[in-house]
Amino acid sequence: MTSTLGVTLVSESGLAGLELSPAQRKWVETSSFTGQRGRLLALPGEGGSISGYLFGIGAPADRPPLVAGLAAAALPEGHYSLSGELGDPTLAAIAFRLGAYRFGKYKKTQPGPTCEVPTGADADEVERQVEAAVLARDLINTPANDLGPDALETAIKTFAEARNMSFAVTRGEDLLRDNFPMIHAVGRASAQAPRLVDLRWGDAAAPKVTLVGKGVIFDTGGLDIKTAAGMLLMKKDMGGAANILGLAHTIVSAKLPVRLRVLIPIVENAISATAFRPGDVLPSRKGLTVEIGNTDAEGRLILADALALADEERPDLIIDMATLTGAARVALGPDLPAAYSSDDAIGRELVAGAGGVEDPLWLMPLWAPYEGLLSSRIADINNAASGGHAGSITAALFLRKFVANAKAWVHLDIMAWAPDARPGRPVGATDQGIRACYALIRKRYGTN
Known part of the structure; x- marks a missing residue:
């Protein structure tokens, strides 16, 4: 069964309110992660594993449309769940899946990441x-x-x-x-x-x-x-x-x-x-x-x-x-x-x-x-x-x-x-x- 890793979208002003373990908080500080737009940070789990990701979406004035699509472009192949500062969850899910688009008809390409439909999103509208x-x-x-x-x-x-x-x-x-x-x-x-x-x-x-x-x-x-x-x-x-x-x-x-x-x-x-x-x-x-x-x-x-x-x-x-x-x-x-x-x-x-x-x-x-x-x-x-x-x-x-x-x-x-x-x-x-x-x-x- 494919495991699902969480991806938390966080703005430059939203980092302080995240629920992180002391070790994860220290890792965030050491990595100089502040919610910068487009920055992906893996969070440490037990035994050197990755427990999830933080993805920076920047400041409101710096945030482009479909910003969640940047996360899909940065993430490796895998299955993910989205949370955090999604805005409209339907649009966030659409953006993620569009960012994961690959055209592989003529050249073998690495499969893009997939995501679950987040809570509150219209699954039919996302698919449509x-x-x-x-x-x-x-x-x-x-x-x-x-x-x-x-x-x-x-x-x-x-x-x-x-x-x-x-x-x-x-x-x-x-x-x-x-x-x-x-x-x-x-x-x-x-x-x-x-x-x-x-x-x-x-x-x-x-x-x-x-x-x-x-x-x-x-x-x-x-x-x-x-x-x-x-x-x-x-x-x-x-x-x-x-x-x-x-x-x-x-x-x-x-x-x-x-x-x-x-x-x-x-x-x-x-x-x-x-x-x-x-x-x-x-x-x-x-x-x-x-x-x-x-x-x-x-x-x-x-x-x-x-x-x-x-x-x-x-x-x-x-x-x-x-x-x-x-x-x-x-x-x-x-x-x-x-x-x-x-x-x-x-x-x-x-x-x-x-x-x-x-x-x-x-x-x-x-x-x-x-x-x-x-x-x-x-x-x-x-x-x-x-x-x-x-x-x-x-x-x-x-x-x-x-x-x-x-x-x-x-x-x-x-x-x-x-x-x-x-x-x-x-x-x-x-x-x-x-x-x-x-x-x-x-x-x-x-x-x-």
Whole structure:
């Protein structure tokens, strides 16, 4: 039977109140442990054994979200129980398990530590959120040679079948027949056909919530080709789709009383004789014509067709997620996704709730005067803003052109990648926006 060791989270001001034996207290003093953030200290037991651990979480002003995830990153393989200054015990357990995440598909890795659900935590919620995050991370971490459009479609179909969701797909030339011309144009240069996946779940009479995720499985930049360095992480360009699937999992798992629809356009932005070109003018599902100012601004094109479809049934809420712009990363860095909303009250509610679940977002303006940066002399709109200013805002303004009937629309411009290890987020693919959006949907439409 696996033994369980206790891990006590302690702040710099909480050390004096801990119940420690005289020998352990002396050991703490000798080790100069004061509750410093990220410091792990093994406590001596009988016969030279380890009786448990103290883990420092620092001062309140120095404490990042998901701080308990640092403990998981520091601890050796084993099974642990959490106690001490946990804050919200549900979030502490989620943070610990997310910090223990390892991606071992291609390389043998040391198993991460596991933990018991602490007293007072919602075990179902812990499992739900961890499963959602792991689903997203595993998909994003998988390289495009193993997760091309065909494989991503298969993964989504498996996801849908496991949750009793309806599954439909429009693929290849059928995209033109069914009026998704921009999804087709972006993906037609790939050896694997572009497609749009459509999932549904829930009571048709319930409030309609539609999720849309950017599924660019790899982005070369197209004919406006990226640099080698810029292409290196482009397996993560389907991070919006992966996180939308994670969000869908939480909604279905919690059985929230909504009619859920999930739309994921899947393409590879490849280069071949059939690639779309700078200067092309594309039709769209919405009826707007789009001049291509840059083939590397492809994500907004496929999202636009999917958003137009979502908008046609006038849902209560549309949420899209996309690894859309480098401009958002320049402005806000990798930790803080940019959030936009057509409804100011919902935008503020989303961001306020995001802080409560340690899934931070930053509300950005849909600044209408910048729409002029997307003007075209020969088409209704250009897909790339002139001048290089306000890149994330102008991308959001482009998308807004394709949403007119939904009661509210939320757009998250995420990175879906941790370039450096952070609490609860090891280096590599990461979940962003799942807990924040779930909290919003649960508050607005849930039963508790």
